[in-house]
Amino acid sequence: MATPDRAATPDRPRVERYDPAEIEPRWQARWEELDLYRTDLHDESRPKYYLLTMYPYPSGDLHIGHWYIKTPTDAIARFRRMHGDNVFLPIGFDAFGLPAENAAIRHRIHPVTWTMRNIENMRRQLRTMGATFSWDHEIVTCDPAYYRWNQWFFLRFLEAGLAYRAMAPVDWCPNDGTLAREQVEGADRRCWRCGAQVEKRDLEQWFLRITKYADELLDFSGIDWPEPVRIMQTNWISRSEGAEIVFRTAPDDHQPGGDQLRVFTTRPDTLFGATFMVLAPEHPLVEKLTAPAQRAAVEAYVQQARRRTEIERLSTEREKTGVPLGADAINPVNGERIPIWIADYVLSGYGTGAIMAVPAHDERDFAFAVRFGLPIRQVIAPADALAPVAPVAALPPGAGLPELTEAYVSKAESDVLVNSGRFSGYAAPRGAQAIVEALKHEGAGDIAVSYRIRDWLISRQRYWGTPIPVVYCERDGIVPVPDHQLPVLLPEEVDFKGSGESPLKSDPTFLNVDCPRCGGPARRETDTMDTFIDSSWYWYRYLSPHKTDGPVDRGLTDRWCPVDQYTGGAEHAVMHLLYSRFFTKAIADLGLVSHREPFRRLFNQGQILGADGERMSKSRGNVEEPGPLVARYGADTVRLFLMFMGPWDQGGPWSPTGIGGIHRFLNRVWTIALDSEGVEPGDPDAGRLPVGETYADADRAIRMAAHRTLRAVTEEYADFRFNTMVAHLMELANLLMRYRGTEAAHAPAWDEAVRLLLLMLAPAAPHIAEELWARRLEAAGEPWSSIHTERWPEVDTTVLAEELREVPIQINGKVRDRISVPAGISELEIEQVVLARPRIVELLAGRQPDRVIHAGGRLVNIVVRG
RNA sequence: GCCGAAGUGGCGGAACCGGCAGACGCGGCGGACUUAAACUCCGCUGCCCGCGAGGGCGUCAGGGUUCGAAUCCCUGCUUCGGCACCA
Known part of the structure; x- marks a missing residue:
């Protein structure tokens, strides 16, 4: 831990040390109490910015990979907010799916219990990130209030001829019935539970007619998506x-x-x-x-x-x-x-x-x-x-x-x-x-x-998904469930022994119904929907999660969609993103929304792998939890470290090596902001300006560095280049550290540099920035207001214009000398200075240059023969 | 096999348009502070030659274009991701 108190002298009070464990929960509670990040979707006074991050599957625990995905997204949200945008950053849970059902079979725990317990846990853990999610818009897809609209969409698709039934093969185990892809194991394709040889069997199943939109899905004009994703989708459609x-x-x-x-x-x-x-x-x-x-x-x-x-x-x-x-x-x-x-x-x-x-x-x-x-x-x-x-x-x-x-x-x-x-x-x-x-x-x-693309097979012979709302009547055949009978609820009392058939078949009160048309005996569809249905429209539901008379609020979708920025893993490059595009086009044709592409910009962040270089999974035992790191260093350090590791779209194997460097950086920021007078006893030059530098030189250097950093950092946030953004903040902090304790640390330039440093740090490390901001305001006797509601600062270009530029001088492409020139000097002037340099004269040894090349004032290359 | 991305110090990575290779951080070495250790701070740290000033070599390998190439082109190798007999 930092111990600036070591520098305390009798005349100066001790400065508290940086204690994230105390700061972070305090500010998280305060932000929540003040509703600081509640998004008013009806506020039209500011430009809207819909920022969407792929909603997590509630596997139980938040691992470091979740932080890697969500934390920079939160930084983007805060950055946009500081630019005056009305930012909507919702969160929810992709709560249907196989793991819950497997847990039910293996551990005799109901999928509802298992899922809701996990969600509860993850909500708590997500809050420790200090992210600005709009929790009041949360959705959980296994909630009937959500999945009833899956059913409603299905019925509309059925009416429009976009849903139909056809035979299709499934993987079939003679003991355990239909298997999902993950339940078929090994090269010789054995059943995950009983080890029996799996075979293909034809079943009648439901399809959505995505092929109808094949040509339109090949058209990416008007959306800004990464080339690899567009290529993958194009190849998929072929x-x-x-x-x-x-x-x-x-x-x-x-x-x-x-x-x-x-x-x-x-x-x-x-x-x-x-x-x-x-x-x-x-x-x-x-x-x-x-x-x-x-x-x-x-x-x-x-x-x-x-x-x-x-x-x-x-x-x-x-x-x-x-x-x-x-x-x-x-x-x-x-x-x-x-x-x-x-x-x-x-x-x-x-x-x-x-x-x-x-x-x-x-x-x-x-x-x-x-x-x-x-x-x-x-x-x-x-x-x-x-x-x-x-x-x-x-x-x-x-x-x-x-x-x-x-x-x-x-x-x-x-x-x-x-x-x-x-x-x-x-x-x-x-x-x-x-x-x-x-x-x-x-x-x-x-x-x-x-x-090459086939229609979308949505039938799953499973329990934990949205029931497909049709019944099979002995007289009328396939009969859709009428809207007023929705939702078709998943029955709770079912048999999870997992033997042979879908658990839904084991519940006679679910299975046997009266035909909605003739009242005669009928049998319910027992297949449930692919969970990709849930994720094909969830960003619309975020806008009006509690709406009861329809799936989406037209006024809000018109105002807020398409999503401005979607961030998520490249593993969803084809399926989820293609289905989502299809869904949007289909419901646009149904007149439900008025745009045809769901996500204007897409960014694929990389994936954090286990320390062994493999995908993190419980079964491999390589899951890294952020908890211990947060306890030791604080959320801000973990956030910043994840951003600093490398380019966000790259990911890579997890290694906490180096996190101490980030923590030291935040300690330095703390010291700079609270103890500008202090000097380090370990530094022989502490408290003195660098040799040959005047107070005015130092002042200019500080001002220049601050604004140069601001220029770089602003661009880097905008381009999601967080690793270099952090590096630039470190450079600024290192520079300020050198002037700490000198007379330059009293000047307005120093004060402004610290102010800019905190503002630039705020999106990435929100707690420490807020804490130091509050202390500065207090010291200045000003009333508190959150740093996160401040405006992003403007670069002072007049400061940068004074910059001296160092120009390397090459002879035949090798750097031999360098000169400092003021900005705006002409090439001719540079050339005169260069050719007069003793070192250059000596190296040329009387030879005449053949050519002198100026690279836009950034470099001079003297070309000489022999 | 096809499509895509990428190969830079001991490590993570930087260099955005063809113009100072190695920013920033980790690790390592040396030092200050300390009774001591931890913490913190300062300096050095691509490789080779040289006491030094300095020089040579260096971005997967080989070739090319250029005054100048990590960056562009060709050939090959390696790794990762996607697709995989799509007629």
């Missing part, structure tokens, strides 16, 4: 343009043929090179087209594909597998019969679940053809391969082309079609166009767009 082509099955001994087989291709120009077709094993026509002789092999393959672990299926290294159906398809462009195969490298979920295989021009098809001895026909060639032979169209098949040893995959516009009937000789892009037009004429194809 729009590809091409054609859909209709093949027909050929008649044979077993079936009459004529069935349509639609394929999507980005390369219709390669149609003549299609030598076989491949269907996904799940393709609906597989059953019908399979020849009796192939039936056993096909069924075995389909079975195998279903059981295959994801790891295997995802491996691109794996050798291609597949089975012929024993049926043929007819190529619409030339009437050629080609065999139909099934193979798991064709995905049922993308395009049409079927492809035309063009082995000459697709690596995967090439590998497959080689493996199974299927023909490979080159139909695209680089222009120069054919140059000597003309006309191309007259060539016999394959003439002049070397045999392919690998697929020729090229997007060169100069490529030419060969072996393609009347299209031979066309340049590839024109060939593609011509072939599609020809197909279109015959109703056998058209241009088409395909997306």
Whole structure:
């Protein structure tokens, strides 16, 4: 601890030491008592600033990672407030989800109890950060007052055709039923509880039609988001343009043929090179087209594909597998019969679940053809391969082309079609166009767009989530729950043994209901919603958390949205942020909000890892708690240390090494502010101005340093560069420390520098800044007012204009000398001074400079030969 | 495999537009204060040569552009993040 009292002399009173444990709770209580940070959402006299930080999952304890995320966000809020903005910084809890349910199964504790206990704990811990959250707007997503609106949105989506039901595979354990992704463990995919082999099973589930907005979601104009996030979302959506082509099955001994087989291709120009077709094993026509002789092999393959672990299926290294159906398809462009195969490298979920295989021009098809001895026909060639032979169209098949040893995959516009009937000789892009037009004429194809993104599967076969508000009536089928019956409450008395089915099925009073339409017997939907639904609109609810006649307050969302700044982890770059954008667009189309993008600016902060470099988690035992550090150094030190560690978007492994340096810095600030007269007995030069410096020099140096620091720090806060911001404050403090006890410490410049230092420190280390501010006011006999309601100071540019600039002088790019020049001196003048310097004259040794380069007055480089 | 980010002292990192490499902090060394220790304060601290003034070498490796490159370009290596047979 600092012991400035060591410097006490009989004439001067002892100065108390810096004691964060006393200061911090006192100010936190005071701020709360004064409602200092309550945001008046209806105050229109100031510009609004909606600052959103991703709401935490209430895992139980706040770890150092939460501080790393939230603390700089709080500094931003305070910084904006000091600029006169009306800042809204809400907080809440992402309270639904699997961990609560797992706790229920493992420890026989109800998810409600577990969750609410954790939230209580985290609320208390969050307050120790000294952050300015608007607690009066808190939301908790497992509260029926919140999730009823999930249900309400779902019903609106259902009406609008944005929600629908379809079959989809889930991970299924024979003992424990449906499993979430985290419940499937290990490379061989075993159940987390019983260890049984997990398989895929098809269930009817609910989807939201996010694909309807695919094109709009690719458009990021008007929002300021990090490039990597935009790229990730763009890749996730993956729009590809091409054609859909209709093949027909050929008649044979077993079936009459004529069935349509639609394929999507980005390369219709390669149609003549299609030598076989491949269907996904799940393709609906597989059953019908399979020849009796192939039936056993096909069924075995389909079975195998279903059981295959994801790891295997995802491996691109794996050798291609597949089975012929024993049926043929007819190529619409030339009437050629080609065999139909099934193979798991064709995905049922993308395009049409079927492809035309063009082995000459697709690596995967090439590998497959080689493996199974299927023909490979080159139909695209680089222009120069054919140059000597003309006309191309007259060539016999394959003439002049070397045999392919690998697929020729090229997007060169100069490529030419060969072996393609009347299209031979066309340049590839024109060939593609011509072939599609020809197909279109015959109703056998058209241009088409395909997306990688799938509709959003929101059904979860779990308890701890929002019940999906529909019932299944024996007579009326799917019936939505009417609005006035919302919320459909989660029943409390359910069975968490976790065996087989959703706990919701174990409660007959929940399960069995009267049909809202006919009053007859009906069964409730027992699936709950993906928790990403909760987080897809929570920032709207923050504005009016207690509203009962609708999910959002139109007046407030119009005024406060879109969110000005969103901060959160990059792990949400795709799912959460894409779903949120979708939700906003969807509810804009429903007329509920009047903007189409939720977050104007996004910043991804990095992640703090455990000391072992791994993600912090209880199971790894590498969770770092801030509690002991706060107890030892205080919240301000911990806040500042987290900001100082490195760039905020970088994160990294946790190490408290160096936190003492921050604490020493705050001690120095304390000393500077309260004990400017004191001198350090350990410093031989203490109390004396540096050699050769006059009082006026010192005064100017202090003023200059303060304003230079202010200029830098202001920019650094605005750009979230907190690490260098802290470094600049340290530099200023170090400089002031040198003048402590000298006559310069009595001057107005000193006083102003201290004042600026405290104001600049206030957003980052709010408690110590407030304490020292209060003491200054008291010493000056002025009434107290909080430093956090002060205006951010202005840089005095006239001070900076007096600055002397040090200019390095290089000879052939190496620094050999330096001179001090006043700002505004001309290049010619500089050059004259430079060339007269004894050291430069000596080093030039009579040689004439070839060139003298001036880098905007920042540097001089003399270029000389030899 | 593809897409993205990044490689700088013993460590975290700084250098924002191509212009002083290593700010600031940690650690280390030396010193002051102290009966002593802790605390605090002061000085030094990239590597090599030199008593010194000073010089040489240095930003993952190799090449290039430039008066000048950590920064731009090419090739390669390593690490991290995302996606992963998307027709």
